[in-house]
Amino acid sequence: xxxxxxxxxxxxxxxxxxxxxxxxxxxxxxxxxxxxxxxxxxxxxxxxxxxxxxxxxxxxxxxxxxxxxxxxxxxxxxxxxxxxxxxxxxxxxxxxxxxxxxxxxxxxxxxxxxxxxxxxxxxxxxxxxxxxxxxxxxxxxxxxxxxxxxxxxxxxxxxxxxxxxxxxxxxx
Amino acid sequence: xxxxxxxxxxxxxxxxxxxxxxxxxxxxxxxxxxxxxxxxxxxxxxxxxxxxxxxxxxxxxxxxxxxxxxxxxxxxxxxxxxxxxxxxxxxxxxxxxxxxxxxxxxxxxxxxxxxxxxxxxxxxxxxxxxxxxxxxxxx
Numbered sequence: 001x002x003x004x005x006x007x008x009x010x011x012x013x014x015x016x017x018x019x020x021x022x023x024x025x026x027x028x029x030x031x032x033x034x035x036x037x038x039x040x041x042x043x044x045x046x047x048x049x050x051x052x053x054x055x056x057x058x059x060x061x062x063x064x065x066x067x068x069x070x071x072x073x074x075x076x077x078x079x080x081x082x083x084x085x086x087x088x089x090x091x092x093x094x095x096x097x098x099x100x101x102x103x104x105x106x107x108x109x110x111x112x113x114x115x116x117x118x119x120x121x122x123x124x125x126x127x128x129x130x131x132x133x134x135x136x137x138x139x140x141x142x143x144x145x146x147x148x149x150x151x152x153x154x155x156x157x158x159x160x161x162x163x164x165x166x167x168x169x170x171x172x
Numbered sequence: 173x174x175x176x177x178x179x180x181x182x183x184x185x186x187x188x189x190x191x192x193x194x195x196x197x198x199x200x201x202x203x204x205x206x207x208x209x210x211x212x213x214x215x216x217x218x219x220x221x222x223x224x225x226x227x228x229x230x231x232x233x234x235x236x237x238x239x240x241x242x243x244x245x246x247x248x249x250x251x252x253x254x255x256x257x258x259x260x261x262x263x264x265x266x267x268x269x270x271x272x273x274x275x276x277x278x279x280x281x282x283x284x285x286x287x288x289x290x291x292x293x294x295x296x297x298x299x300x301x302x303x304x305x306x307x308x309x310x311x
Contacts, residue, residue, distance in 0.1 A: 065251060084240040088257050091247065095227070095254035095274035098247045115251045130222070130278075 013041045013057045016118060020055055020066065027125045029132060031055075037164050040171035042067075044163040051136040052159045057118075058171040065115055069170040070135030071157030072099065072142045073110040079151070083110060086149055090142050096131070097138050102169045109157075110146070112139055113170050174224055174279045175215045181284055182213060187291070201291070203299040211294060216276070223280040228253070228290060230273040230298035233305050234261075243271065246301065252293040255301065271305065273298045 017034045021043055024031050032044040042056030057066045076083065080101070087099035087110060097112040114131055121128040146152060157166060179197050183189055191198030195215040200208055214227040235243075235257065243255045253275040260269050275294055277287065 080241070084244060087244060088240055091254045092256040092258070092274065094276070095256070096276045098244075098250075098254040100244060100248065113248075115248070117251060134222070 013059050016057055016066070017041050017043060017055065020118065020121065023122055023125060023128060024055070024132065027129045029129070032159075032163060035164055035167060037168050039168050042163070042167035042170070044159060044166075045132050046159040047136065049159045050156045051140075052157075052163075053132045053135040054163055054166040054170060055132075056167045056170045064118055066118055066121070067113050067115055067170040068131045068135060069111050069113040069166050070097070070139040071109065071111055071162060071166055072139045073108075073146060073151070073153050074155045074157045074162065074165075075107040076110060076151065076153050078103070078108050082149060082151060083108070086146055086151065090145060094138060097135060099142060104169070109165075109169055110142070111166065111169060112142060174282070175226070178226065178279045178282055178287075179213075181282075181287065185284060185288060185291075199291075201295050203295050205299055207299055207302075209295045209298050211291065211298075223278050226277050226279050228275045228277065228294050230294050232271040232273050232298050233302045234268050235271050235305065236267045236269075239305075242305070246304070250297060252290060253297055273301065 014034060014036065021031050021034060024045055029045050032046065034041060034043045040056050040058045042054050044052050044054050046052035052070070054069045055066055056069065080103070083101045087101055090099040097114050100111050100113055102109045102111055112135055116131070182197055182199065188200040189197060190200045197213040199211045199213060201211065202208055210231045212229045214229060216225040216227050218224050230253070232255065240257055243257055247254050253273040255271060255273055258270045258272060260267070273294060275290055277290055
């Protein structure tokens with residue numbers, strides 16, 4: 001699905017993502033295509049259909065920062081307080097990847113998302129690789145934490161279906 | 173173990189060291205506001221095959237326990253560190269929970285520049301977030 005996007009910076013976000021995509025390829029990882037959504041632009045880096053990270057940027061900033069995001073729970077039952085408590089505990093244990101409840105009308109998701117300056121990732125490829133690889137593994141551990149609290153979902157985020165969903169939810 | 177070297181490196185930066193144990197180093201560094209921000213460096217050990225890590229924990233403020241949503245929203249704006257609400261303190265009034273700003277650093281190859289690159293925004297963010305959160309609480 002290709003969605004015509006409004007980009008007030010005349011493609012600045014897409015150009016920044018192109019640079020990051022090259023950086024990801026240079027560290028030996030394969031990326032998907034850059035996807036434009038109505039709210040941001042991004043691409044995925046996958047190891048399997050359920051083990052992937054999304055790199056994204058919003059159109060609204062000067063594109064100096066990007067998000068590296070991994071999905072944890074998709075369309076989770078809407079129990080705000082227990083979800084926030086587990087997210088808080090996950091963030092306490094792993095502040096590199098804060099856990100967020102994304103409570104859209106279309107459904108609630110839990111994501112792990114790190115916001116980082118683009119230039120740091122460009123100049124520190126080992127750190128960029130760490131973020132990309134660490135996200136999905138951390139998401140697996142997060143799933144176990146939620147399950148221990150009796151919180152689970154029937155569906156997982158998948159590479160084949162949910163890259164645009166995670167791009168949108170990571171930037172808004 | 174690099175922890176001993178990293179501790180010495182932190183001392184050499186000139187940041188005030190106000191406490192020292194086997195696994196922690198308590199630092200104090202004033203942001204431009206002049207207020208004091210306390211930061212605890214905590215040795216976390218090796219994490220799987222990801223090497224050795226330390227945590228930086230800056231004290232922000234105390235809150236009633238109704239603010240998880242606001243804290244989570246603030247995290248979306250940060251690029252260094254994440255706010256967390258800690259379990260209730262046993263000797264504090266009901267509902268009061270300590271809010272800290274946390275960050276993790278891999279120390280296998282940590283140099284002073286990278287450490288300071290993390291420490292400065294942690295201190296500045298902790299200081300400004302304290303004002304912001306306290307302002308929200310008072311409204």
